[in-house]
Amino acid sequence: MAARHLYLVRHGAADPFGELTAVGERQSELLADRLARLPVDAVWHSPLPRARRSARIIGARLPGVPVRAADELVDNVPHVPQDPPPAWAGFFDGYDPAEAAAGRRRADALVERFARPAATETHEVLVTHAYPVAWLVRHALDAPPARWLELACGNTALTVIAYHDGAAPALRVYNDMGHLPDDLRWTGFGPGVRP
Template sequence: MATRHLYVVRHGAADAFGELTDVGRRQSELLGERLAALPIDTVWHSPLPRAVRCAQIVGERAGVAVREAAELVDHVPHVPDDIPPAWAGFFDGYDASEAAAGARIADALIARFARPADVETHEVLVTHAYPVAWLVRHALDAPPARWLGLSCGNTALTAIEYRVGLAPTLLVYNDMSHLPAELRWTGFGPGVRP
């Protein structure tokens, strides 16, 4: 039975202009070294510069082709009808057309990547925090609003497998073991980290 192995990552740490920082480049290099041990077929990336550069670095280290996938762009995948009070400020100003556009991108992401393949594949998706959360929520068959709060660190690895006739298998979520302590937990707000 063919398995689609997805290795989903948030891009490396970036500056306010969307370019990788020195930390982000180092995170990307270390991720690429980790993934080089796997039989990666393709590294897909969002069209945004921070994801493009991260994917290029990973592809160089892993020695594989790098391709763009518009579905991986940073977007809000779902706006709940009843917004939790803690998220009210985040959604302030979202209108119905923006919510619908985000939902269309989320549906396209799932349709393209969250399904079994005809042949065994190992694909890296370099994307952003919200699409990672949406793919994890989907793999767990959780309600749409559960993507909220599923944060992930820069270059943290999430692995999901898809097989015909079976529910998706979430193998790893937010794994930063390829990063030394000083490079972990970037992309998160302040707080205690394990």
């Protein structure tokens, strides 16, 4: 049975202006070395600079694999809950109904394009942002829309979802940072105790 394998990746560490840092470049190189062992067919990336640069670094280590932009992978808020958890309430201040509806349309377009089986066996890398990764994981698990809020992922952490005809999506790996040394892990998270 053919499967579509999505290798979801948050871009490397970036500066406040959205540009990849030296740390983010090194994270992307290490992830590329890991992905080079796989039969990757395509690398898709968000149009934002930090994701585009990460994807180009990855693509440079995957000879012959096309690297292309996909607008559906742009960073956005996919769902605004009616009653957000107290810790998130300030985050959603200022989101009006039109902006929330636009975010939902982008999230629906992301799912429609990528979260489905393919006609043939495919292996695609999606270099995107924390929120689209969380949304695709939430979707794969058939969790309520608000569950995306607590699904955080680190910079260049790897998440893998497989899609088969006639079966529920299979979450194979989530937020795996095994390709990164300790000093490059957990970027993109706030302070806290790490396992």
